[in-house]
Amino acid sequence: MLHLIIGMPSSGKSTYIAALRHLLVADEVPTELELTGLADDETHLNRLEKEWLACEPVQRTKPATEGWAQFHIKDRATAVESELSIPDLRGEAFEQPACIGQCRTELLTALSECDGMLLFTNADREDDIIMLDDLMDLFVKPDEIGATSANAEPTEASGPEIASIPATVLAPGISFQPENMPEEVKIIEFLQVANRRPRFPIRRRIAVLISAWDIIDENGGVEPEGWFSANRPLLAQFLETNSDIWQVKIYGVSAQGGRLPQEKAALEKIKNPSKRMRIVGAAASEHDLSAPLRWLMSPGGERNVS
Amino acid sequence: MEQTILQCNVPGCGGPASGICINGLSFEECPDVTSAKQGEAPLFDTNEKGTTDALTPVFHAMTPTNGAGSLDAISCDILLRARGGILVAIVAGPETGKTTLIATIYELIFRRRIANIKFAGSETLRGYEERCYLARLASNNNIPDTPRTRTAAKLSFTHLRLFTSENGIKDIIFSDRSGEHFENVLSTPRGIMNFAEIARADIVLFLVDLKELLRSPHLPISQIRRLFIIMEKSGLLSGKKIRVVGTKADLMESAERKAEAQQALSTLTSDLLRRSDTPLDIKPLLISARRCIGVSEAGEGIDVLMKDILEPKPPGTFTHGTTWPTRPTELDRLMSSYRNREE
Numbered sequence: 001m002l003h004l005i006i007g008m009p010s011s012g013k014s015t016y017i018a019a020l021r022h023l024l025v026a027d028e029v030p031t032e033l034e035l036t037g038l039a040d041d042e043t044h045l046n047r048l049e050k051e052w053l054a055c056e057p058v059q060r061t062k063p064a065t066e067g068w069a070q071f072h073i074k075d076r077a078t079a080v081e082s083e084l085s086i087p088d089l090r091g092e093a094f095e096q097p098a099c100i101g102q103c104r105t106e107l108l109t110a111l112s113e114c115d116g117m118l119l120f121t122n123a124d125r126e127d128d129i130i131m132l133d134d135l136m137d138l139f140v141k142p143d144e145i146g147a148t149s150a151n152a153e154p155t156e157a158s159g160p161e162i163a164s165i166p167a168t169v170l171a172p173g174i175s176f177q178p179e180n181m182p183e184e185v186k187i188i189e190f191l192q193v194a195n196r197r198p199r200f201p202i203r204r205r206i207a208v209l210i211s212a213w214d215i216i217d218e219n220g221g222v223e224p225e226g227w228f229s230a231n232r233p234l235l236a237q238f239l240e241t242n243s244d245i246w247q248v249k250i251y252g253v254s255a256q257g258g259r260l261p262q263e264k265a266a267l268e269k270i271k272n273p274s275k276r277m278r279i280v281g282a283a284a285s286e287h288d289l290s291a292p293l294r295w296l297m298s299p300g301g302e303r304n305v306s
Numbered sequence: 307m308e309q310t311i312l313q314c315n316v317p318g319c320g321g322p323a324s325g326i327c328i329n330g331l332s333f334e335e336c337p338d339v340t341s342a343k344q345g346e347a348p349l350f351d352t353n354e355k356g357t358t359d360a361l362t363p364v365f366h367a368m369t370p371t372n373g374a375g376s377l378d379a380i381s382c383d384i385l386l387r388a389r390g391g392i393l394v395a396i397v398a399g400p401e402t403g404k405t406t407l408i409a410t411i412y413e414l415i416f417r418r419r420i421a422n423i424k425f426a427g428s429e430t431l432r433g434y435e436e437r438c439y440l441a442r443l444a445s446n447n448n449i450p451d452t453p454r455t456r457t458a459a460k461l462s463f464t465h466l467r468l469f470t471s472e473n474g475i476k477d478i479i480f481s482d483r484s485g486e487h488f489e490n491v492l493s494t495p496r497g498i499m500n501f502a503e504i505a506r507a508d509i510v511l512f513l514v515d516l517k518e519l520l521r522s523p524h525l526p527i528s529q530i531r532r533l534f535i536i537m538e539k540s541g542l543l544s545g546k547k548i549r550v551v552g553t554k555a556d557l558m559e560s561a562e563r564k565a566e567a568q569q570a571l572s573t574l575t576s577d578l579l580r581r582s583d584t585p586l587d588i589k590p591l592l593i594s595a596r597r598c599i600g601v602s603e604a605g606e607g608i609d610v611l612m613k614d615i616l617e618p619k620p621p622g623t624f625t626h627g628t629t630w631p632t633r634p635t636e637l638d639r640l641m642s643s644y645r646n647r648e649e
Contacts (some may be wrong), residue, residue: 064567073336091533093366097371099432101372102370104367104369105368106366106367108369128444129416129417130442130443130444131443132442132448135443174445176435176453178432181432181435185431187434189431193371193372196373197372224471233416233418236423236425237424241425241427241469243624
């Protein structure tokens with residue numbers, strides 16, 4: 001079975017693979033999948049797991065460190081054995097369809113043929129879709145809103161207020177760069193490519209993994225679905241309105257277990273490293289990072305789109 | 307796969323190492339990308355400490371994905387033939403707010419700010435992002451703006467797939483062309499037949515800058531009136547929804563001023579209607595792409611406009627022709643009894 005791990009740069013793809021590798025090899029906590037053997041080449045996975053076990057941030061994937069992670073696994077419930085191939089590619093590879101209208105041929109082939117996807121979005125990143133209109137109250141008095149629109153002449157009254165705008169906002173404008181487009185837009189374009197002509201639309205499963213979930217849900221009570229809908233509105237709408245093509249489950253994941261390097265000492269004290277990782281949503285058990293993969297592999301779901 | 311060491315000679319461009327070309331070209335096409343042998347220095351990835359990693363950048367074969375910034379007339383035609391859809395033609399002079407309107411519709415849908423309308427996809431995501439960029443914090447601007455459509459720019463289209471619970475998914479296409487094109491056609495009215503988007507449109511939006519309409523009404527009224535007459539006499543408006551959209555309502559200083567603008571817009575709409583030889587579905591509509599006084603969010607009136615655009619066309623009425631063959635066949639005679647019965 002071929003599954004893709006997709007996500008923009010620093011969205012947590014490699015950290016998840018590292019944690020999953022440890023989880024399956026260590027077999028220390030209950031999981032829905034179990035490892036049945038090692039791949040022919042374990043170099044890439046070994047490097048990732050080494051960093052993860054040392055409680056160090058997993059390094060960003062570089063051109064020479066890209067690789068295909070292979071897992072020989074068995075579903076404990078059904079006893080079905082599979083070989084999972086998951087490409088661990090740099091996030092830039094997934095930006096290219098939106099930014100330059102092209103995709104690596106090997107990735108495009110994998111996208112066309114894949115059975116399902118793990119889609120990563122990092123909860124611990126700056127909001128990249130803030131509208132200036134929504135910040136107007138910070139810059140101008142309520143009764144001046146409107147007078148500061150694009151085509152209005154600058155008024156004397158607005159002078160002192162604008163002077164209080166943070167320097168970063170007053171800095172000279174930055175011209176449009178495709179790579180600075182919002183994460184959601186890049187992901188949607190990548191997903192659209194999967195079903196765009198000449199490819200035939202196929203119904204696929206997609207597990208959305210919100211990484212750095214420990215930061216969002218420090219006190220508990222936040223549901224991944226609700227967070228995703230509120231904080232990734234365009235992507236959430238896209239998946240919701242295309243439910244004939246995308247079957248979706250949403251998880252909150254903390255593959256490291258905490259912030260690094262701030263919480264490194266605390267994480268190192270955990271005797272059972274598998275208990276560092278956390279996952280919530282879609283009835284996954286607390287530490288079982290294999291649950292989304294198991295769902296992707298599970299039977300059911302017609303591939304043809306009516 | 308054949309691997310070649312490539313590097314980019316443009317400062318600031320990550321080139322093949324980053325996977326993104328600053329010129330927006332494939333690395334095979336980009337003239338700034340050279341092989342390491344041709345370049346002066348070999349390219350290496352640099353780690354955070356500034357030392358070289360000796361990681362060889364790898365060239366990957368690339369395949370076009372057919373996504374676009376904007377659609378040209380041919381691509382738009384292909385899309386409409388393949389999927390159907392509603393084509394919205396926007397008619398207005400320079401700096402009236404055409405691009406801002408298109409961008410704001412996208413921004414509001416992006417943030418779920420139009421009730422009961424959901425995003426389902428777009429073939430021109432990058433085009434929308436280019437149009438929205440100057441109104442976002444990421445641009446480092448301090449007031450929202452919209453890039454101006456250059457006079458030399460050709461007719462382009464942006465596309466949205468939208469979902470409503472009443473109508474399911476619909477494809478909506480907005481035309482975008484330079485306002486100068488409409489100024490020019492006032493001098494050479496026959497040129498309107500080259501405005502492909504108006505001939506094909508399901509809905510035509512005449513945009514009027516409300517600030518101009520109140521400050522110095524004669525010129526904008528005259529311009530819109532002449533554009534309307536040119537299109538109406540060319541048969542381009544027949545059977546289409548027509549909306550006279552007053553833009554920049556956010557620039558009205560008071561509620562009284564806004565009411566004044568609304569009245570002026572209604573008068574203009576009535577004026578246009580009386581110039582038509584045939585009954586038209588024409589209405590005035592006031593919108594503000596930016597935030598208005600006393601309104602917490604941008605985009606006043608845009609929800610009404612979108613509902614209007616997405617509302618299904620009423621089914622046309624069908625009537626039998628009155629002509630009858632001079633030499634009726636057996637079938638004609640048979641059918642004539644049914645026809646008489648219906649009449």
